[in-house]
Amino acid sequence: MKMKPNYHVHEEMYVEARQVGWEGWGGNERMSKATLVERFLDLYDGSKQVKLLELGCGEGHHCRAFNKLGFDVTGIDISPTAIAWAKEKAKATGLKGEYFTADLTLKSLKLSERYDVAIDGNCLHCIIGEDRTTFLDHVYSSLSDNGIFFVSSLCSKDESSYETHKNNAPYRHIASQNSLIRELEKAGLQALNVKVYERENSNHITVFAIKA
Template sequence: MNIPGHFYVADLTKPAIDFLETYDVIVDGNCLHCIIGDDRRTFLNLVFQSLLKNGVFFVSSLCSKDDHNAQIIKDGFAYRHISSVNNLISELEGIGFHILKTNIYEREKYNHITVHVKK
């Protein structure tokens, strides 16, 4: 079966991307914790703009075990941003998303979180 579709190669931290379509669902497969600083807001705004009304964004990310953000440093540079659960939820709500469901999975060093949000 041949299903038509579009694939984009783009830097989603650049605000000037204009996608040809809007989507019902967008999935972040463990990407958000790889985006550092102000680029996170740019990325999340692009996701929000790319969703249809009532579209769903699924986030799968590392999260801290307490209420403090953390960073993993590699070769002297921030390599991963590990949000606390509360900060991640605030970040998503600040863009305009509505939280539908969160699941936290206990891990040894950092926890893992999945969040379903709606535009």
Template sequence: MYDYDAQYRRLRDAGSPGWAGDQYQRGQARLTEALDRLEREGAFPLLPARMLELGCGNGSSSFLMARKGYEAHGVDISETAIAWARERFAAAGLSAVLRQGSVCAMPFFGDGRFDIVIDGSCLHCLIGDDRAWCLAEVRRILRRDGVFVVSSMCGLPKSDDAQARFDPRTGCLIDNGEPYRTLKPLAEIELELSAAGFAVKDRSVAVNPWWDHATLVCGRRG
């Protein structure tokens, strides 16, 4: 299993602002644009609404949503990331409830707890059955009329480097012989979400030279 805590320690020790290193600011700008658009289009419940970021790292969607006035929560597998996030929120004078734990099992959250759940580019980090476990937990903790925003790598690898690391049999990118990212066509991701009990209401795709990135706005079915 990929050691996310070790990577966060390396990033923090190197003085990086967050997960993507020198690409962090670019990613935050794109994320801000996406969240602002969804808010303008009425995709989010009105304030005060309670939101959770899956794979929050040192504070990404949760940090931006807290600034907007939402009740922010976050969960991440890395203890280092959670400690870092708590410091960032405190330094900015923002409040959030941040927990270390797996997005595949979140017993610390009750049923129907959240108005909004945002995938902090976490779903594509899950491999195999972990994806279904995560989606089942999201459906459980999301209110019946809540919103689930998926932010995921999608499509087929484009760059030579990505193609060299891609296993078409498993649909995963490989690092040091181990799968570490799931890369599926958009249609397959939508089928996966449907099977988990979600209906896709809106979709947009950012085209990149290495692989594309999808933002999907979902509601609970049934």
């Protein structure tokens, strides 16, 4: 019998992060880096202030960085603790942003706003199986015409996609480069730029795509 993913494990991990005194997911060293923002800006040539949605925003460090650059930001996360944390940090820093809890694997979810940019804040590789189709359908419907979807995700080192497990449940989907591109295309998202970053265990990939 195939095990179902437990997406609420992320709530447990955010609770633990707060309890041990970390600044956010993965520890303080990870929070000190703005790699995702830098990689996006290397490809983004827009000069106007636009509406940006981050999927899997956690405690909001990417959203706050984008807001400093003039983006009108909204963050979504499945973890209530993460969203409460993001709101606290936004208030403490005086940076604007909307944050709300939502499960992007629910087909019934309705996102009322449309955004010029959607950022995958290392969230897509947390989505398993058929839920990935639902997730990407939400991305497509949330974007304005010619909207940008920027993916930052784990990636396999070859043509094999696979899952890792945590507590006997699927935890990460490590897609191959080609399978990820096919998923995006099937969802109506055209990849314009793809970069793979070599790492020891699994690679990392960024994809700059537009709503086709």
